[in-house]
Amino acid sequence: MLALRVFLWFFLLAYLLPLAISAALYLSSGSGAGWRIADRSSAGLLPPAATHRPALVRVFAAQTVRWRGIFATHCWIVFKPEGAAGYTRYDYTAWGEPIRMNGFEADGRWFGHAPETVFALDGAEAAAMIPALQQAIAGYAWRERGHYRAWPGPNSNTFVSAVMGAVPGLGVVLPPTAIGKDFPWDGRWLRRTGSGTGVSLTLGGYAGITLGWVEGIELNLLGAVAGLDLRRPAIKLPGLGRFGMPGQTLETPAAPHRTAAAG
Template identity: 90%
Template sequence: MTLLRLFLWFFALAYLLPLAISAALYFNSGSGAGWRIADRSSAGLLPPAAAHRPALVRVFAAQTVRWRGIFATHCWIVFKPEGAAAYTRYDYTAWGEPIRMNGFEADGRWFGHAPETVFALDGAEAAAMIPALRDAIASYAWRERGDYRAWPGPNSNTFVAAVMGAVPGLGIVLPPTAIGKDYPWNGRWLRRTGSGTGFTLSLAGYAGLTLGWVEGIELNLLGAVAGLDLRRPAIKLPGLGRFGLPAQTLETPEAPHRAATG
């Protein structure tokens, strides 16, 4: 009974309380404009593509639409080869063809919600990464109509996790609010983490555990993630996200001090 009480206290403090706070913040802020007329304009996080010659890779995340925004974010990928005059954006959505290319502004607000930069890389390293990203997008398993499932996956965050996971040792850490990121996109319930510094156990996305030096400790219960990052001290809470140091800071000659905040 003592262990049960401890678990119930942990569940209440680490899961129910953060979600309750997130719900209160959501309802206090109002529901905003309906999704049909919500702002999807650029948030100004990217320079004009034609004026930025170096190759570029970004992962963005923004609070998702309607009540799901209480606990979930939507992630997407943007890249630009060196010298390209336009950005290419990829989302995985529930409507139309699941893999959507350039359906929205590269750094656009997600139905009214401004995105944050989860991962940023410019220059030669970004240029070397882009072919692997393209191959991963082209070979993504759940690409047919009807494959998308909001919970527990495969959804937009599963897609981003799979594509970025195609680059060995990259170590990108999606936000704890990226519901679906732990879905076993490669069919393996036990797999190495993206950084190669640990392992992820996922029970079809409904529950799981991640242990890694870069990813930290993450416990997934019904898709909600709570955890600790010891490498770059922070706590991760369902609905509220990460509190502490950013997950990773990437510095390049073209884009110094860009932070990955997942």
């Protein structure tokens, strides 16, 4: 009985309370403009492509549309080869062909919600990474109409997790609000984490646990993630996201432009 009481208190404080606070914040902010007319303009997070010669890779995340924004964010990938005159953006959506290329501004607001930068890499390392990302996008298994499922996946966050996971040791950690990031996109329920510093167990995306030096400790219950980052101390809460030190990779001389700003 003691163990049950401890679990119930943990579930209340780590899951239900953060989601209730997120719902209250959503209701107090109002519903905003309808999704058809919501602002999708650039948030100014990227330099003009024509004047930024180095290769570039970004992962962005923004609060998703309508009531689902209480607990979920939408993630997408942007890259630009060296010298390219424009950015290429990839989203995975519920309408039309699931994998959507350049359907929106590269750093555009997601139906009124400004994105945050989850991962950023420029220069030679970004240039070397882009072919692997392109190959992962081309080979993504869940690419047909009807494959998209908002919960537990495969959804937009599953797609980004799979593509970024194609680069061994990269260690991009999506925000705890990226519902679907733990869906087993390749059928494996037990795997090494993307950083190679831990392991992740998922029960079809409905529940699971991740333990890793870069990823920290994450407990997934019905897609909602709570956890701790020990390397860069922070707590992760469903609906509310990350609180603590930024989840960025420390810069090194070999990778002076790499950051992972959220997760």
